[in-house]
Amino acid sequence: MAGAQQGQQIDISSLSAQQLSQVKKQLDDEVQHLTNSYQSLKRAQAKFRECVANVKSGVAESTKDKPILVPLTSSLYVPGKLADTKHVLVDVGTGFYVEKTTADAEKFYNGKVEELGSNIKELENIANGKAQNLRMVEEVLRQKMIAGQQQGGQGSASTT
Amino acid sequence: MAETEKSGKDAPTNPRGIPFAPFVENVQEYVSTRADVEGVLKNFQEMISKYQFMQANTERRLAGLKDKIPDIQKTVATVQFLRARDPDAEPLETTFELNDTLYAKANVQTPQEVYLWLGANVMLSYPLPDAETLLEDKLTAARSSLSNCEDDLDFLREQITTMEVATARVYNWDIGERRKEKGDGKTGEDGGSEAPPNG
Numbered sequence: 546m547a548g549a550q551q552g553q554q555i556d557i558s559s560l561s562a563q564q565l566s567q568v569k570k571q572l573d574d575e576v577q578h579l580t581n582s583y584q585s586l587k588r589a590q591a592k593f594r595e596c597v598a599n600v601k602s603g604v605a606e607s608t609k610d611k612p613i614l615v616p617l618t619s620s621l622y623v624p625g626k627l628a629d630t631k632h633v634l635v636d637v638g639t640g641f642y643v644e645k646t647t648a649d650a651e652k653f654y655n656g657k658v659e660e661l662g663s664n665i666k667e668l669e670n671i672a673n674g675k676a677q678n679l680r681m682v683e684e685v686l687r688q689k690m691i692a693g694q695q696q697g698g699q700g701s702a703s704t705t
Numbered sequence: 706m707a708e709t710e711k712s713g714k715d716a717p718t719n720p721r722g723i724p725f726a727p728f729v730e731n732v733q734e735y736v737s738t739r740a741d742v743e744g745v746l747k748n749f750q751e752m753i754s755k756y757q758f759m760q761a762n763t764e765r766r767l768a769g770l771k772d773k774i775p776d777i778q779k780t781v782a783t784v785q786f787l788r789a790r791d792p793d794a795e796p797l798e799t800t801f802e803l804n805d806t807l808y809a810k811a812n813v814q815t816p817q818e819v820y821l822w823l824g825a826n827v828m829l830s831y832p833l834p835d836a837e838t839l840l841e842d843k844l845t846a847a848r849s850s851l852s853n854c855e856d857d858l859d860f861l862r863e864q865i866t867t868m869e870v871a872t873a874r875v876y877n878w879d880i881g882e883r884r885k886e887k888g889d890g891k892t893g894e895d896g897g898s899e900a901p902p903n904g
Contacts, residue, residue, distance in 0.1 A: 592804070592805055593806075595804060596804045596805075596806060596807045599803050599804050599807055600807065603803055603809070604803070604809050613811065615799060615811045615813055616802060617780075617783050617799070617801070618776065618779045618780045618783055619776050619780075619822070620776065620777075620780055620821055620822040620823075620824075621780045621783055621784065621819060621821060621822070621836075622819065622820040622821075622822065622828070623787070623813050623816045623820070624813075624816055624820075625796075625799070625811045625812055625814065626811060626812050627810070627811050627812075628798055628811050628812040629809070629810040632810070633807060633808065633809050634800055634808035634810075635806060635807060635808075636806035636807075636808075637806075642808070650807070
């Protein structure tokens with residue numbers, strides 16, 4: 546993936562200050578969007594890691610006969626005991642729930658964590674590329690402003 | 706509320722304390738000279754934005770209630786089911802949520818008391834009949850709040866329209882007066898402008 550030019554082969558120093566502002570704004574928005582996506586992915590990854598920990602510690606032999614509070618609805622809990630320490634139900638998406646052994650569930654969640662990890666890496670690279678473009682555009686814009694001011698200053702100095 | 710001084714007459718309120726918008730029958734009551742118009746229009750604008758603010762709040766409350774009510778209904782149904790069960794029946798096998806995508810199985814004996822999450826890190830244990838009563842009370846309260854919110858929203862919408870009509874009337878009256886003044890100033894021309902175009 547081309548780092549600097551990103552499909553627009555025009556030389557940014559050839560753009561006017563106004564166009565540069567527009568490009569800068571666009572890049573700004575894109576970087577913002579990518580950062581948000583990055584954070585969402587990180588959050589999802591953290592949740593899956595939590596699930597791994599839950600399966601390991603919660604649904605284990607050690608908790609077999611311990612009394613637990615079982616949620617029946619979002620605000621109703623009843624005391625109970627863990628029925629099955631070997632199997633858990635995993636939501637694999639699109640309305641499918643699969644009963645897995647604890648070992649398989651752990652594997653499943655770890656797999657998800659890794660998948661997200663690689664997505665996050667890719668996203669990071671793209672975001673960095675865009676941020677770099679943004680910085681370049683800002684730099685050129687600033688130079689144009691300074692040049693413009695200098696010209697204006699020279700112009701007014703010559704008339705006085 | 707400060708509304709009463711601002712509107713110039715005593716504003717009665719609806720059951721939940723939202724003041725009525727004064728209906729401008731006769732603009733002269735509110736505005737004696739053209740200089741007053743600015744102040745009156747500003748006043749009206751302020752009232753409109755206050756109503757809109759209240760409207761936004763009420764809408765948010767309504768959305769929250771709409772969310773909560775199905776939850777409370779489910780909880781009530783579950784408690785009723787637990788009550789209906791024979792206390793000596795076999796333990797119930799249930800699948801419960803351990804995490805967002807993770808569920809586990811548990812055995813639940815028919816309990817004599819249940820634990821209710823009341824929010825704000827507070828959970829209390831209630832015997833089954835008390836839990837059912839409490840939840841039913843919550844449900845009726847939520848439902849009546851819901852209908853109050855809906856009434857309030859309708860009422861607010863009406864008041865906002867009334868205020869906008871009042872603003873339009875005052876503005877039109879002002880235009881009429883301006884035309885009259887211009888007409889009086891130019892003695893030659895027929896300054897008798899048509900009556901202000903308010904309906």
